[in-house]
Amino acid sequence: ILNVEQSPQSLHVQEGDSTNFTCSFPSSNFYALHWYRWETAKSPEALFVMTLNGDEKKKGRISATLNTKEGYSYLYIKGSQPEDSATYLCAFDSGNTPLVFGKGTRLSVIA
Amino acid sequence: EPEVTQTPSHQVTQMGQEVILRCVPISNHLYFYWYRQILGQKVEFLVSFYNNEISEKSEIFDDQFSVERPDGSNFTLKIRSTKLEDSAMYFCASRSGTGYNEQFFGPGTRLTVL
Numbered sequence: 001i002l003n004v005e006q007s008p009q010s011l012h013v014q015e016g017d018s019t020n021f022t023c024s025f026p027s028s029n030f031y032a033l034h035w036y037r038w039e040t041a042k043s044p045e046a047l048f049v050m051t052l053n054g055d056e057k058k059k060g061r062i063s064a065t066l067n068t069k070e071g072y073s074y075l076y077i078k079g080s081q082p083e084d085s086a087t088y089l090c091a092f093d094s095g096n097t098p099l100v101f102g103k104g105t106r107l108s109v110i111a
Numbered sequence: 112e113p114e115v116t117q118t119p120s121h122q123v124t125q126m127g128q129e130v131i132l133r134c135v136p137i138s139n140h141l142y143f144y145w146y147r148q149i150l151g152q153k154v155e156f157l158v159s160f161y162n163n164e165i166s167e168k169s170e171i172f173d174d175q176f177s178v179e180r181p182d183g184s185n186f187t188l189k190i191r192s193t194k195l196e197d198s199a200m201y202f203c204a205s206r207s208g209t210g211y212n213e214q215f216f217g218p219g220t221r222l223t224v225l
Contacts, residue, residue, distance in 0.1 A: 004153075031211075032211050034213055034214075036216070041120075041218065042218055043114065043115065043215075043216045043217055043218045043219070044202070044216040045216075046213040046214075046215065049211050049213050051211050089154065091154075097167065098144060098146075098156040098159055098167060098169075099146075099156065099214060100156070101146075101153050101154040101155075102153065103152070103153045104153075
């Protein structure tokens with residue numbers, strides 16, 4: 001059974017703080033690692049698709065890195081804003097099977 | 112921007128009743144999925160659908176569940192006789208094809224079984 005773990009489970013930060021959280025996944029049969037941002041009552045929104053070991057992707061103040069050999073990805077948010085408050089999900093993609101999700105990290109940014 | 116839509120947003124039903132959850136995937140997408148998330152737990156895969164047939168299903172997707180793409184635009188999930196433990200958020204997703212492209216998710220239907 002594939003296991004994808006995210007930590008921490010929840011996080012409270014002050015506006016302006018930078019933060020990061022982790023997704024760990026199996027290092028075998030890796031195809032891609034997906035990051036999603038999910039606000040309550042909205043669709044999970046795709047942030048990044050990470051595919052190559054050493055990949056680093058950036059979208060505004062949010063960036064992500066990937067280490068497929070050791071099976072982890074970090075998501076960083078620089079200068080957190082209240083609108084960054086959401087649950088951040090990662091999902092392991094082994095190519096021929098459906099996505100396997102972590103439980104998510106619930107981020108609350110306090111103004 | 113194209114998006115996946117789902118109806119209803121919230122469905123309340125009595126145990127033993129049938130429910131149909133509806134999804135309209137993005138129009139040129141070829142692969143369709145249903146996932147669910149029981150409160151406090153991980154998002155879990157239910158079923159994938161390609162070329163008008165189920166391509167994969169999880170052990171959750173038993174004989175009480177079925178999927179259909181009746182008219183080329185809608186993608187439905189039917190639960191024949193709901194149980195209390197079916198209460199969850201049900202997400203539909205679609206993606207365009209093979210490769211690294213991401214799955215696009217709908218906003219979900221919250222199913223409450225009483």
